[in-house]
Amino acid sequence: MKDALEDFRGTVEGGAERLLALSEREARRRRGGGEDWSAKEIVGHLIDSAANNHRRFVLAQLKDDLIFEGYAQEDWVRVQTYADAPWAGLVELWRAYNLHLAHVMASAPEETLKRARAAHSLDRIAFHTVGASQPATLEYLMRDYIDHLKHHLAQILTAKAGLN
Numbered sequence: 001m002k003d004a005l006e007d008f009r010g011t012v013e014g015g016a017e018r019l020l021a022l023s024e025r026e027a028r029r030r031r032g033g034g035e036d037w038s039a040k041e042i043v044g045h046l047i048d049s050a051a052n053n054h055r056r057f058v059l060a061q062l063k064d065d066l067i068f069e070g071y072a073q074e075d076w077v078r079v080q081t082y083a084d085a086p087w088a089g090l091v092e093l094w095r096a097y098n099l100h101l102a103h104v105m106a107s108a109p110e111e112t113l114k115r116a117r118a119a120h121s122l123d124r125i126a127f128h129t130v131g132a133s134q135p136a137t138l139e140y141l142m143r144d145y146i147d148h149l150k151h152h153l154a155q156i157l158t159a160k161a162g163l164n
């Protein structure tokens with residue numbers, strides 16, 4: 001987990017720098033294609049993911065199972081009108097929230113991270129799901145959170161490269 005966290009901090013710091021290079025106009029532009037969130041809405045979605053997983057990362061250390069509710073992702077983005085929020089503020093919140101989550105992840109004891117939990121909802125809420133009949137770990141949930149973040153970050157940064 002230690003290596004993953006070093007890499008994660010680098011992704012967040014480097015990602016924030018590259019995101020801030022987008023203009024307000026670029027950040028508002030809908031990308032078209034299958035998923036039509038703008039960069040602002042994708043970062044908003046990642047802030048929602050951070051908030052929901054923050055709770056999970058703490059609660060997982062206070063109970064035996066890994067059973068958590070999902071959340072209505074599209075509705076969360078719509079209700080918060082991320083498209084109207086200033087870009088630099090969203091990126092700063094995303095950066096700071098994730099650096100705190102890196103701290104939370106680093107603070108979790110190794111034996112808590114690795115403990116196999118038979119009862120979990122990762123067959124429904126994970127980015128890369130775990131079958132309901134297989135045990136899951138908190139470390140898996142944390143790594144999965146990082147994979148989800150990288151997936152959406154790449155969507156924004158790849159789209160930007162394609163704009164010029």
Ligand code: NI
Nearest residue numbers: 045073148152
């Ligand atoms: Ni997502």
